Amino acid sequence: MKDAERIKRVAERIVAARKAGDDVVVVVSAMGDTTDELLDLAHQVSPLPAGRELDMLLTAGERISMALLAMAIHNLGFEARSYTGSQAGVITTSTHGKARIIDVTPGRLRQALDEGAICIVAGFQGVSQDTKDITTLGRGGSDTTAVALAAALKADVCEIYTDVDGIFSADPRVAPNARHIAQITYEEMLELAACGAKVLHLRSVEYARRFGLPIHVRSSYSQQTGTMVTGSMEDLPVEQALITGVAHDRSEAKITIVGVPDAPGEAARIFYTVAASESNIDMIVQNVSTESSGRTDISFTLPKSDGPSAMAALGKIQESVGFKGLLYDDHIGKVSLIGAGMRSHHGVAAKFFGALAEAGVNIEMISTSEIRVSVVCRDTDLDQAVRAVHDAFELGGDTEAIVYAGTGR
Amino acid sequence: MKDAERIKRVAERIVAARKAGDDVVVVVSAMGDTTDELLDLAHQVSPLPAGRELDMLLTAGERISMALLAMAIHNLGFEARSYTGSQAGVITTSTHGKARIIDVTPGRLRQALDEGAICIVAGFQGVSQDTKDITTLGRGGSDTTAVALAAALKADVCEIYTDVDGIFSADPRVAPNARHIAQITYEEMLELAACGAKVLHLRSVEYARRFGLPIHVRSSYSQQTGTMVTGSMEDLPVEQALITGVAHDRSEAKITIVGVPDAPGEAARIFYTVAASESNIDMIVQNVSTESSGRTDISFTLPKSDGPSAMAALGKIQESVGFKGLLYDDHIGKVSLIGAGMRSHHGVAAKFFGALAEAGVNIEMISTSEIRVSVVCRDTDLDQAVRAVHDAFELGGDTEAIVYAGTGR
Numbered sequence: 001m002k003d004a005e006r007i008k009r010v011a012e013r014i015v016a017a018r019k020a021g022d023d024v025v026v027v028v029s030a031m032g033d034t035t036d037e038l039l040d041l042a043h044q045v046s047p048l049p050a051g052r053e054l055d056m057l058l059t060a061g062e063r064i065s066m067a068l069l070a071m072a073i074h075n076l077g078f079e080a081r082s083y084t085g086s087q088a089g090v091i092t093t094s095t096h097g098k099a100r101i102i103d104v105t106p107g108r109l110r111q112a113l114d115e116g117a118i119c120i121v122a123g124f125q126g127v128s129q130d131t132k133d134i135t136t137l138g139r140g141g142s143d144t145t146a147v148a149l150a151a152a153l154k155a156d157v158c159e160i161y162t163d164v165d166g167i168f169s170a171d172p173r174v175a176p177n178a179r180h181i182a183q184i185t186y187e188e189m190l191e192l193a194a195c196g197a198k199v200l201h202l203r204s205v206e207y208a209r210r211f212g213l214p215i216h217v218r219s220s221y222s223q224q225t226g227t228m229v230t231g232s233m234e235d236l237p238v239e240q241a242l243i244t245g246v247a248h249d250r251s252e253a254k255i256t257i258v259g260v261p262d263a264p265g266e267a268a269r270i271f272y273t274v275a276a277s278e279s280n281i282d283m284i285v286q287n288v289s290t291e292s293s294g295r296t297d298i299s300f301t302l303p304k305s306d307g308p309s310a311m312a313a314l315g316k317i318q319e320s321v322g323f324k325g326l327l328y329d330d331h332i333g334k335v336s337l338i339g340a341g342m343r344s345h346h347g348v349a350a351k352f353f354g355a356l357a358e359a360g361v362n363i364e365m366i367s368t369s370e371i372r373v374s375v376v377c378r379d380t381d382l383d384q385a386v387r388a389v390h391d392a393f394e395l396g397g398d399t400e401a402i403v404y405a406g407t408g409r
Numbered sequence: 410m411k412d413a414e415r416i417k418r419v420a421e422r423i424v425a426a427r428k429a430g431d432d433v434v435v436v437v438s439a440m441g442d443t444t445d446e447l448l449d450l451a452h453q454v455s456p457l458p459a460g461r462e463l464d465m466l467l468t469a470g471e472r473i474s475m476a477l478l479a480m481a482i483h484n485l486g487f488e489a490r491s492y493t494g495s496q497a498g499v500i501t502t503s504t505h506g507k508a509r510i511i512d513v514t515p516g517r518l519r520q521a522l523d524e525g526a527i528c529i530v531a532g533f534q535g536v537s538q539d540t541k542d543i544t545t546l547g548r549g550g551s552d553t554t555a556v557a558l559a560a561a562l563k564a565d566v567c568e569i570y571t572d573v574d575g576i577f578s579a580d581p582r583v584a585p586n587a588r589h590i591a592q593i594t595y596e597e598m599l600e601l602a603a604c605g606a607k608v609l610h611l612r613s614v615e616y617a618r619r620f621g622l623p624i625h626v627r628s629s630y631s632q633q634t635g636t637m638v639t640g641s642m643e644d645l646p647v648e649q650a651l652i653t654g655v656a657h658d659r660s661e662a663k664i665t666i667v668g669v670p671d672a673p674g675e676a677a678r679i680f681y682t683v684a685a686s687e688s689n690i691d692m693i694v695q696n697v698s699t700e701s702s703g704r705t706d707i708s709f710t711l712p713k714s715d716g717p718s719a720m721a722a723l724g725k726i727q728e729s730v731g732f733k734g735l736l737y738d739d740h741i742g743k744v745s746l747i748g749a750g751m752r753s754h755h756g757v758a759a760k761f762f763g764a765l766a767e768a769g770v771n772i773e774m775i776s777t778s779e780i781r782v783s784v785v786c787r788d789t790d791l792d793q794a795v796r797a798v799h800d801a802f803e804l805g806g807d808t809e810a811i812v813y814a815g816t817g818r
Contacts, residue, residue: 003450004450004453004454007454008454011454038473041412041413041473041477042476042477042480044413045413045416045417045420045477045480045481045484046480046481046483046484047484049480049483050479050480050483052479052490052491053476053477053479053480053483053489053490053491054476054480056472056475056476056479056491057472057473057476057477057480059472060469060472060473060476063465063466063468063469063472064447064450064466064469066465067451067462067463067465067466067469068450068451068454068462068466069454070459070461070462070465071451071454071455071458071459071462071463071466072454072455074455074458074459074462075454075455075456080462081461081462082461082462082465087541108541132496132517
């Protein structure tokens, strides 16, 4: 009954939007534990399920939730029609499990909207251009589906519902006085997402920026206005706030390659090997050679989930490259300061490092972009680092942010 | 785990057929209780779910089982690909919940077979020609999908797996000495199915007869040869057995309309009303007028599930037609004797009625066709009636038939 009650509540919210006079297209995910249950079944019949069939299986999850949602909307007296990714015109590459959207041809949705219906579309899925097989889009796929459909239908806005009231100047669970952000540029949101803010997936923000589509990030649990992601840094007024917020990330690990021969081409060979293991490298630091033997240490960070395969790949080339050893450290944290105003102001980095030093946080790696400064520290220092930086730049508000129960998005 | 184990067993059986050198197309149903669970969810969100959305929802069931089955086959080292009804080219009318197959265009299946793959197809579903919406075929839909695909692919045979070793001279649960039938004509099978034999659905037999496609009915639980449904009565040898078997049916109810004015057009009006309520009438008996007032009673049988709507429709016309009352009796049973040899032999009906009389079974209604005699009796007399007729025509064998655990098909 929990699922049914939740669906009915969502239906009421959609009908309210329709009553306000808007054409509404809703993109849904699978309910609750459906995806995990289906994955469990798959692993019971096969240790390594084929991608094509896994996609066929998992897309049953959205099929169930979208049909139920359409029924619940009918029950409130409104016309609703559910569409699979394929029916909605989501055309993708044929890489099962992580297909990319190539094109969106929402002819059926357009017609249904013109006939006054609410469209319910399965997120996370499409149909491959080449093979006409069902594909899934992988991580961030539901948000990306929503943004892609909104762009193709030239929607005014794409609302993305989550478990918080939008974007905050820091994670309210770490910095309770974090301030709600009413509006943020695509560039800032991209940096935040890349630095560990979980609210929006990088991919959907990139897609929205390309099409200039505003995203409204808001909570499923409240009627509050959330955060508008829109506009580019070029359009910002001069008096734009210096700093947008602080992001942090506990999901990375650090690999150190010890005693690499300090010769041209060795680093390239190492990173080629890591890339070939399909690991995503984030920050890289190469130490100055300290040994008279002409050797150096290279450290880089990557998602913890990519750690084992990267270590295995590096182990295989240890002998041929001739480095001395590999260290794996998964007790690191990353704290980042992001702000479009940073471009035109000096001293931001100095103040950032000063705040961390004052809080006794040891900095292990540093990385910067035009609108971001990030450091790696011990994971046990991470919360304190976030609060120190958040306070130093006076980002907090007067009230405590509301944190809703997690939804496991 | 039960479902996973079952899927793996089915996969082994399919691979054995492929190893024997045959091109294999498998049509699957939803697993276990999936359909009931989905229906339950639907009724939790809406008391009367829209047909289009209910079809979208229910087809998730086959999607899950077909993907898992394809994975299990891969795991045995064979190539398999799953296809929805739509992908397999099952084109239907747009009547949701009970669509009819209009055409089958199995181009993708043909190509996959040519490439050496085993095809797994979702039964019970298709795509509507007009609206391109997902449809379901209603009762008997999975068997009909299998027959339709086999016909379109010009298969040698369509094997239908069930919980018994084929067709028997009576239901072995009622007549334990029932004899296994190795071969039966389409006409006899149609009569058996229409008279309550649950093994094959009428619709799939009609489809197979139209295309001259042999159906092999066999058990999922054994490797025994089952029953071949093939050939027409015209091809039967002269010495064909007189009688094929006895069928019985507990799923019908009897409605009696009391005191109908015995005037032209009244019966037509009554049956037009029942038909308009979408009830399927089986047998009809009109009593001779016994009252001096020129009134008569009309009785007919129909599926119990159609009873309430037929009674409601008749109640509405009671006043205008001027009949005296309605009786509803759902404690009836029907026993039928079927045999192609019956056409050219006299005395079959007499012997049939004689056997029932000797067993003390009271006959309430009679209906006959060229190759069938049916009677309605009390449901409590039904088992005894089946055994009496089965024995009178010496249909039994020397051994007891094997009955496997039911599968809830």
